[in-house]
Amino acid sequence: MKAIIVKPPRPGAEITEIQRTPGKGPVLVKIVENGICGTDREIVNGTFSGAQAPPNEDYLILGHEAIGVVEKIEKGVEDLEVGDLVMPINRRGCGHCLNCLVGRPDFCETGGFVEAGITGMHGFMVEYFYDDPKYLVKVPKAIADIAILAQPLSDLEKSIEEILTVQRRVPVWTCDDGTYNCRTALVIGSGAIGTLVTLLLRTYGFKVIVANRRDPTPREKEIFFGVGAKWYNSANGYEELARDMGGADIIFDTTGRVDVVKSALTALRINGILGLFGFSEAERAEFTSADLKQLIYRNIAVVGLDNGQKPHFQQALVHLAAWKAMWPDVTSKLITRVVEINNKDTVLDALRHRSPGEIKIKISWQ
Amino acid sequence: MKAIIVKPPRPGAEITEIQRTPGKGPVLVKIVENGICGTDREIVNGTFSGAQAPPNEDYLILGHEAIGVVEKIEKGVEDLEVGDLVMPINRRGCGHCLNCLVGRPDFCETGGFVEAGITGMHGFMVEYFYDDPKYLVKVPKAIADIAILAQPLSDLEKSIEEILTVQRRVPVWTCDDGTYNCRTALVIGSGAIGTLVTLLLRTYGFKVIVANRRDPTPREKEIFFGVGAKWYNSANGYEELARDMGGADIIFDTTGRVDVVKSALTALRINGILGLFGFSEAERAEFTSADLKQLIYRNIAVVGLDNGQKPHFQQALVHLAAWKAMWPDVTSKLITRVVEINNKDTVLDALRHRSPGEIKIKISWQ
Amino acid sequence: MKAIIVKPPRPGAEITEIQRTPGKGPVLVKIVENGICGTDREIVNGTFSGAQAPPNEDYLILGHEAIGVVEKIEKGVEDLEVGDLVMPINRRGCGHCLNCLVGRPDFCETGGFVEAGITGMHGFMVEYFYDDPKYLVKVPKAIADIAILAQPLSDLEKSIEEILTVQRRVPVWTCDDGTYNCRTALVIGSGAIGTLVTLLLRTYGFKVIVANRRDPTPREKEIFFGVGAKWYNSANGYEELARDMGGADIIFDTTGRVDVVKSALTALRINGILGLFGFSEAERAEFTSADLKQLIYRNIAVVGLDNGQKPHFQQALVHLAAWKAMWPDVTSKLITRVVEINNKDTVLDALRHRSPGEIKIKISWQ
Amino acid sequence: MKAIIVKPPRPGAEITEIQRTPGKGPVLVKIVENGICGTDREIVNGTFSGAQAPPNEDYLILGHEAIGVVEKIEKGVEDLEVGDLVMPINRRGCGHCLNCLVGRPDFCETGGFVEAGITGMHGFMVEYFYDDPKYLVKVPKAIADIAILAQPLSDLEKSIEEILTVQRRVPVWTCDDGTYNCRTALVIGSGAIGTLVTLLLRTYGFKVIVANRRDPTPREKEIFFGVGAKWYNSANGYEELARDMGGADIIFDTTGRVDVVKSALTALRINGILGLFGFSEAERAEFTSADLKQLIYRNIAVVGLDNGQKPHFQQALVHLAAWKAMWPDVTSKLITRVVEINNKDTVLDALRHRSPGEIKIKISWQ
Structure with missing residues (x-):
């Protein structure tokens, strides 16, 4: 059966035939489509140091964003039927630590978890795979077109949940109408x-302010203004935001750049929180003890955010459905491209390079 | 301008002309539609003892479920524009207790809150009203057809939120995949x-089991089975549910009948919770000290549930949008009837009697 | 070695010689003293239906309140030394459900836990026993005289913790100074x-009001007034408390009598909580649907409370230490009697009958 | 009446006679003793930039750590009596923001709070002051000798409470016995x-490891080893702690030095938290984007910690009482010196310089 495989740490990917259906469990899933994300490309380009084939195997099937259809199912499995659309959870627990035992390997303490298509477990860029219903999330067919976004969105569902949990440290962090409507998040x-x-x-x-070091593209305007967000051109730093726009209560960083984060911190309000989500490497920034003092005086929290689990996949699907109904002109712009698995070169090219303006690109298997 | 008024404690309602636009605040709202609920009918039929006109007024404008369109707006009001669809929050705080100060009059400790169309404040069955943006919730136009349900749903959003908060008393109440998928709620x-x-x-x-003392109607089958719920015919009590179906982790009562609740309690599992939502009056049930002992041995919680506030209205709208996308065949059945304000007799009749099979009936003003 | 054994469901207890040191684990504990509580007496008198010898044994060593001294210890055990005073935890988990896996068998969902000296596991009224350090709590020697109270107090530590967790359902349940000083608990x-x-x-x-159907004894006055509590004579019910004393925000019932609880509920304030701790059997009370409605209107919660675990034992010891320093005249009255294990008849008599005014009676083994 | 006053931003302090009793409220308090802390010395030495006299006054009475005795009390004040020992809360709210309204100016969002003896409000180094019972905490006389420590301890009570609240972000952060006994805090x-x-x-x-860049003094050994803590000589950084001692789950920094914090972060375990409590100024440390990535990969939180309020004062007193009973040899070492108010030069000298080995120094007024 067809699969997209890599041999880390070597760069490169190939679409090839494999002999054995990967995975285990009572449910056989036929793949419908995969999403491609930055980590896939880092693996393919050989720049993701953590990539690893499963134990005793010499290749790794790529792919951690997937939707499939239940093809066969062993007797006794509840809650799933042949023909159901499903998404597999990509991270699987270590089996030992208390967080993994309660189904939350996003907080695994041993580091012994595996990640499908990334490290220690085959991924889902393959015609068929077996799985356990515990790791499969049912997808409402009415949102099949955008449901692939539930995988990256699950990480963000967990992140916002964690941010709101941390903010319970503030006796009253909601507004005088009980909502968060008076609070501003800087993305x-x-x-x-x-x-x-x-x-x-x-x-x-x-309220949301999206920041980038330039003005928005027409498509960004449609998306961000379409959901009522504002845009901030951060080419000159964040002082204007801090001074004239009242700053932000949440800063959600997707860049991973320490220099950017340091600059943005000046805009974080009292009792605020900085969420770190993005990865970068080499930038540097100098902090002084006086910077730490500001974190204390302003009651600031910082939190590293990572990986959503099954509850977050499920909530992501609910939110995608809501967005599809509320913001159809926005959701229709989120899948920026679909490539067919049979167009090998196009697929392999998409696995190597990000297209300009890309939000989500899908590989279709059907 | 036209309004539907009552003069509690006298029964009866009339559609009449009033002189002054009710309410206060910088936003003028033109009514689009109202929902009718059981409380409206109790007021009209003179059986709701708490109904009361505003201070120094001799009538009460009825209606606590409403959608309107912003007609005029004073300068300086943010976050709203002329033409926006809005829902007014129906309960307004006492202005004194800490819960009301933080925007949560659902937990008002003084009892000094008012409820639009019910007690101490005019309702929204009226052509125009003034209001403060603090009490107005923006409605996505794409779900305008079912958005009126956000008012009753807000009470349930708050109820489930409260149930989940109470259940944090159990160290692990989620399943081994981090979700609630293994838990059963009996409605x-x-x-x-x-x-x-x-x-x-x-x-x-x-998982949800809906109970009633009969088999489901065809429409109920479409709705409940359409969202994956089961039906339980409770004509013979709840023993079969307790014995053969594993019982329930949540019992959500909408009847208010103490005899029913007592019978259902036998099906409540260890660490379970009973949520009380419905009202009734005269039924009786005898409890023994041994019944209390069961609550202790089984770590059971019971909680009285009431009234959602602005955060719950907002979340209700998100959920309605999701349902519209995921379950269009179900949501299309939730508005069971629309009556035109100009058909006076039909409207007044609808305010007196519930139709068989009614889920939500709307009065259209346009 | 000497042990106090019972053979449930037969009544009666005997002090006898047994052959094998009970328990397992790397720590050998020499008993110093036991506490006697109502459950012990119910077992001895044959009225506690749940009492059960360990599997394949024909007797049960009694005793779930104990302090011992570490006599021997296997290599590799951290955090304990020969000579340390320790208390064993009495309930041990089922080994399967998630709550037991995270060390909280007080919320065991399988019912498969055991309780030392009560059901399925030998107790601690025995000269020596083996145990695992996981189940042993270190006792500060400076409070050895009252430390036996940490076992019953652990149940109450857990109960108040659970009550406060449940009350997080109320957005602001603390007072305008951030404390609970304005809240009243009725015990x-x-x-x-x-x-x-x-x-x-x-x-x-x-604030605490202690209720009983009589005036306080001189000793009760010393204890309750000594810690700033008030006394309420409930011979005529709870209406006076509700009407003239402002009612209560917590009702903590230690009687288990449903008739008493029903009467006291009239004094429970808005957003209040009723904690059920005591056991009784045969009393009856009739509730109507209108009573349920009151729970809803007043946002009331009810919770069954049971069993503390290791974190609660540890906190109990901290609180006992604080009380010994703050309220020495009160803590000196809490151990009402000590009987020597060698006075067999006295011990057996104490295991059958509660003395008037008894708070805690201890059996001394040294 | 006698008072110790400063005139910020000028350095220097004087013991002088003032004409008017400071403060307002129905309770007149006669001072018994004050504690001196680092902030007092910074004010006296002119290095604390935030120091400010009350509006329209040209001096500031110093002192935010105090115990007094209730000298007079207006009718109608409950819960306090003449002769009671009391501690005043030092920070008072802005009166506007929601956190101040619920009694938690430690999270004041306007910055409009005042701090007695520091900024905008007279302190308590004065013979008498008036106050509101809301801001007075009753002190058990049995621990009067060490109760002054409740002021600094209140900040730490709040800090640990906040750390534990933030850590609820981790589904299971307690150990397999439900306690924190398996977790290590690095101080x-x-x-x-x-x-x-x-x-x-x-x-x-x-478990606690205390770090300093040297070996402990004999007194430090007695205190830290006496409560079961370990010592870590950090002269060579924190690598050994990370590598050989398993690292730490909490790092609690009291130095405020960014270079130290950066070095210690290598020892912070997965799901760990860094609490920032101390202040410093000029040190520098360079962070790279790869450092941020570590915060994400390891699910780390950082939180700025500041100021306890009335609930924390009350809990601090309970803990001090417990420590006095459990660890008398340790608590007897915590007050390192008492100076008499009449020895002006000694008092002023103590206000300028910290003695070697000082933990807490008190000024006695009686």
């Missing part, structure tokens, strides 16, 4: 993650 | 409230 | 449990 | 704050 970066988290924060009632 | 009653809370509990991932 | 019953929970609630800052 | 700095937080963390069940 740094306007890519796929910045886009999805903006929609999510708007859904929670926050 | 007693299949009316409007039972229907909406079933959809909501399904959205949170719970 | 029904002035026995050992009523006494300990009064001290605990005072420690949390609550 | 950086062994001064007064490091000492008090060590005792507090031990009370919560944490």
Whole structure:
């Protein structure tokens, strides 16, 4: 059966025939489509150091964003039927630590978890795979067109949930009408993650300001203004935002750049929180003890955010459905391209390079 | 301008002309439609003891479920524009207790709150009213057809939120995949409230069993089975549910009948919670000290549930949007009838009697 | 070695020689003293239906309140040394459900837990026992005289923790100074449990009213007034408390009598909570649907409370230490009698009958 | 009446006679003793930029740590009597923001709060002051000798409460026995704050490692080893702690030095939290984007910690009482010196310089 495989740490990917259906469990899933994200490209380009084939195997099937259809199912499995659309959860627990035992390997303490298509477990860019219903999320067919976004969105659902949990440290962080409507979130970066988290924060009632070091493209205007967010051109830093726009109560960084984060921190209000979501490497910024003092005087929290689990996939699907109904002109712009698995070169090219303006690109298997 | 008024405690309602636009605040709202609920009918029929005109007025404008369009707006009001669809919040705080100060009069401690169309404040069955943006919730136009349901749904959003908060008393009440998918909620009653809370509990991932003392109607089958819920005929009590179906982790009562609740309690599992939502009056049930002991041995909680506020209205609208996308065949059945304000007799009749099978009936003003 | 054994469901207890040191684990504990509580007496008198010997054994060593000294310890055990004073935890988990896996068998969902000296596991009225350090709590020697109270107090620590967790359902349940000082707790019953929970609630800052159907004894006056609590003679019910004393925000029942609870509920304030702790059997009370409606209108919660675990034992010891320093005249009255294990008849008599005015009676083994 | 006054921003302090009793409210308090802390010295030495006299006054009475005795009381004040020992709360709210309205000016959002003896409000180094009972905490006389520590300890009570609230972001952060006994806290700095937080963390069940860049003094050994804490000589950084001692789940910094914090972060475990408590100024440290990535990969939170309020004062007193009973040899070492108000030069000298080994120094007024 056809699969897209990689052999980390070597760069490169190939679409090839494999002999054995990967995975285990009582449900056989036929793949419908995959999403491609930045991590896939880092693996394919050989720049993601954590990529690893499963134990005793010499290749890794790529792909951690997938939708499939239930093809066969063993007797006794409840809650799923042949023909159901499903998404597999990509991270699987270590089996030992308490967080993994309660189904939350996003907080695994041993580091012994695996990630499908990334490290230690085959991914889902393959015609068929077996799985356990515990790791399959049912997808409402009415939103099949955008449901692939539930995988990246699940990480953001978990992130906002974690941010709101941390903010319970503030006795009253809601507004005088019980909502978050008076609170402002600053989203740094306007890519796929910045886009999805903006929609999510708007859904929670926050005012949202999206920042990038330039003016928005026409498509960005349609998306961000279409959900009631504002745009901030951060080419000159964040002082204007802090001084004239009242600053922000949440800063959600999707860049991972420490220099950007340091600059944006000046705009974080009293009792605010900085969420770190993006990855970068080499930038530097100097902090002084006086910077730490500001975190204390202003009661600021910082939190590293990572990986959603099954509850977050499920909530992501609910939110995607809501967005499709509320903001059809926006959701129709989120899947920026679909490539057919049979167009090998196009697929492999898409796995190597991000297209300009790309939000989400899908590989279709059907 | 036209309004539907009552003069409690006298029964009866009339559609009449009034002189002064009710309400106060910088936003003038033109009514689009009202929903009718059981409380409206109790007021009209003179059986709701709490009904009361505003201070120094001799009539009460009825109506606490409403959607209107912003007609005029004073300068300086943010976040709203002429032409926006809005829903008014129906309960307004006492202005004194800490819960009201933080925008949560659902937990008012003084009892000094007012409720539009019910007690101490004019309602929204009137051509125009003034209001403060603090009490207006923006309605996405794409779901205008079902958005009136956000008012009753807001009470249920708050109820499930409160239930989940109470259940944090159990160290791990989620399943081994981090979701609520392994937990069962028993909803007693299949009316409007039972229907909406079933959809909501399904959205949170719970298995749901809807109970009534009969088999479901064809429409009930379409709705409840359409969202993956089960039906339980409780004509013979709840023993079969307790014995053969594993019982329930949540019992959500919409009947208010103490005899029904007592019978259903036998089906409540360890660490379970009973939510009380419905009202009734005269039924009786005898409890023994041994019944209390069962609440202790089984770590059971009971909680009285009432009234949603602005955050719950907002979340209700998000959920309605999601349902419209995910379950269009179900949501299309939730508005069971629309009556035109100009058909006076039909409107007044609808205010007196519930139609068989009614979920939500709307009065259209346009 | 000497042990106090029972053979449930037969009544009676005997002090006898047994052959094998009970328990398992790397720590050998020499018993110093046991506490006697109502459950012990119910087992001895044959009225506690749940009593059960361990699997494949024909007797049960009694005793779930104990302090011992570490006599021997296997290599590799951290955090304990020979000579340390320790208390064993009495309930041990089922090993399967998620709550037991995270160390909280007080919320065991399978019912498969055991309770030392009560059901399925030997107790601690025995010269020596083996145990795992996981189940041993280190006791500060400076409070050895009253430390036995940490076992019953652990149940109350957990109960108040659970009550406060449930009350997070109310957006603001603290006072305008951030404390609970403006909140009143009504404790029904002035026995050992009523006494300990009064001290605990005072420690949390609550005003406390202790109710019993008579005036207080001189000793009760010294204890309750000594910690700033009030007394309420409930011989004529709770209407006076509701009407003239402002009612209560917490009702903590230690009687288990449904008739008493029903009467006291009239005094429970808006947003209040009723905690059920005591056991009784045969009393009856009739509730109407209108009573349920009151729970809704007043946002009331009810919660069954049971069993503390290791975190609660540890906190109980901290609180006992605080009380010993703050209220020495009160804590000196809490151990009402000590009997020597060698006075067999006295011990067996104490296991059958509660002395008047008893708060805690200890069996000394040294 | 006698008072110790300063005239910020000018350095210097004087003991002088003032004409008017400061403060307002129905309770007149006669001062018994004050504590001196680092902030007092910074004000006296002119290095604390925030110091400010009350509006329209040209001097500021110093002192935010105080115990007094109730000298007179207006009719109608409950819960206090003439002769009671009391501590005044030092920070008072802005009167406007929601956090101040609910009694939590530690999270004031306007910055409009005042701090007695520091900014905008007279302090308590004065023979008498008036106050409102809302801001007075009753002190158990049995712990009068160490109760002055409740002021600095209140900040730490709040800090640990906030840390534990933030950590609820981790689904299971307790150990497999439900406690924190398996978690390690690293306290950086062994001064007064490091000492008090060590005792507090031990009370919560944490293992504690105290770090300083040298070996402990004999007194430090007695205190830290006496409560079961360990010592880590950090002269060579924190690598050994990370590598050989398993790292830490909490890092509690009392130095405020960004270079120290950066070095210690390498020892913070997965799901860990860094609490920032101390102030410093000029040190620098360079962070790279890869450092941020570590915060994400390891699910780390950072939180700025500041100021306890009335609930924390009350809990601090309970803990001090517990420590006095459990660890008498440790608590007897916490007050390192008492100076008499009549020895002007000694008092002024103590206000300028910290003695070597000082934990808490008191000024006695009687």
